[in-house]
Amino acid sequence: MKIAVLGAGAVGCFFGGLLAEQGQSVILITRPAHAEAITSQGLGIHEGERTRFIHAVKATTDSSALADAGLVLCCVKADQVVQAAEAIRTYTHHGVPVLALQNGLTSADHLANRLPDHQVWPVLVYAAIGMKAAGIVAHRGGHTLCLDQRARATSWHPSLVGELIALDHSDDMTAARWRKLIVNCVLNALSAVAQKSYGELMQVPSMMDVMDALFYECAAVAAACEVAIDPGLRDDILHIVRTMPEQYSSTAQDIARGRVTEIEEFNGFIMQKGREHQVPTPVNTTLYTLTKAIEVP
Ligand SMILES: NC(=O)C1=CN([C@@H]2O[C@H](COP(=O)(O)OP(=O)(O)OC[C@H]3O[C@@H](n4cnc5c(N)ncnc54)[C@H](OP(=O)(O)O)[C@@H]3O)[C@@H](O)[C@H]2O)C=CC1
Numbered sequence: 001m002k003i004a005v006l007g008a009g010a011v012g013c014f015f016g017g018l019l020a021e022q023g024q025s026v027i028l029i030t031r032p033a034h035a036e037a038i039t040s041q042g043l044g045i046h047e048g049e050r051t052r053f054i055h056a057v058k059a060t061t062d063s064s065a066l067a068d069a070g071l072v073l074c075c076v077k078a079d080q081v082v083q084a085a086e087a088i089r090t091y092t093h094h095g096v097p098v099l100a101l102q103n104g105l106t107s108a109d110h111l112a113n114r115l116p117d118h119q120v121w122p123v124l125v126y127a128a129i130g131m132k133a134a135g136i137v138a139h140r141g142g143h144t145l146c147l148d149q150r151a152r153a154t155s156w157h158p159s160l161v162g163e164l165i166a167l168d169h170s171d172d173m174t175a176a177r178w179r180k181l182i183v184n185c186v187l188n189a190l191s192a193v194a195q196k197s198y199g200e201l202m203q204v205p206s207m208m209d210v211m212d213a214l215f216y217e218c219a220a221v222a223a224a225c226e227v228a229i230d231p232g233l234r235d236d237i238l239h240i241v242r243t244m245p246e247q248y249s250s251t252a253q254d255i256a257r258g259r260v261t262e263i264e265e266f267n268g269f270i271m272q273k274g275r276e277h278q279v280p281t282p283v284n285t286t287l288y289t290l291t292k293a294i295e296v297p
């Protein structure tokens with residue numbers, strides 16, 4: 001079965017590369033600079049001081065490569081989901097499973113609404129990744145994909161299984177998606193506004209107080225939305241930070257690249273839900289506003 005990765009940047013190149021290394025037939029649909037570099041030198045995965053090149057992976061800029069895919073990994077940013085859905089609708093057969101790897105709660109739902117004849121599965125990414133150069137992805141920690149427990153019963157699930165990708169199965173994807181949302185609300189905007197890695201952020205006096213304030217506001221909003229958040233998530237976030245100290249959040253990378261961020265999906269979403277449920281969210285609102293102030297118009 002061919003796996004097509006639509007929007008192969010950091011997440012798509014990394015997990016597409018690991019799937020190829022696990023023996024799957026993978027095609028990356030990506031931008032011209034990445035496609036050219038991967039076609040000529042292989043896909044580079046940079047870890048620590050070393051870059052390994054994967055040659056058993058194809059790359060193209062042409063979305064029609066989706067046509068014979070048995071599984072699609074949609075790895076574009078939130079603002080690119082509508083265009084991605086259009087490409088998937090145009091080129092794939094009805095019923096083809098689509099994994100939505102976006103952060104935030106809304107992108108997978110947008111994809112599902114636009115692809116009623118496909119099976120869209122939200123997948124949560126716990127990994128620290130960024131593009132280092134054309135065709136070379138830097139991996140700075142984590143290699144977990146969290147997906148619905150029910151995915152185990154599908155025909156495509158075995159194609160994800162292997163030694164390189166850690167699969168975590170959840171029997172409550174609503175809570176799992178909120179957990180990841182809260183991770184992003186606590187870390188992403190702080191890293192973006194300060195332009196600091198997680199390790200650097202933790203050196204800043206009183207940063208922990210700000211992270212706690214973000215966390216407890218998010219947990220209060222989740223509770224108002226009838227989603228119970230395990231208080232142990234606070235420690236899990238600290239664990240994530242410790243396992244990827246060199247990572248700049250994907251939002252920090254967006255700011256550095258001069259591209260629009262996904263902040264509406266993170267602290268902006270909490271702010272909005274807080275308003276709806278009369279839960280005050282002053283710290284999330286501050287981080288949302290500061291991120292908007294520094295992102296491209
Ligand atoms: N980076 C990380 O560590 C993590 C990211 N995530 C989430 O994963 C998602 C993807 O993030 P990330 O990989 O970092 O983002 P990237 O911007 O690195 O990757 C998306 C890539 O898709 C390209 N693209 C978009 N549309 C198309 C298209 N139609 N055809 C070909 N290429 C296309 C983009 O090009 P261009 O930029 O030119 O538009 C970009 O290169 C986001 O929702 C993010 O929040 C989740 C966990 C960790």
Ligand SMILES: CC(C)(CO)C(=O)C(=O)O
Pocket residue numbers: 103125126127128129183184187188247248249250251
């Ligand atoms: C996992 C984490 C927090 C990694 O930085 C992420 O989701 C992101 O940067 O968007």
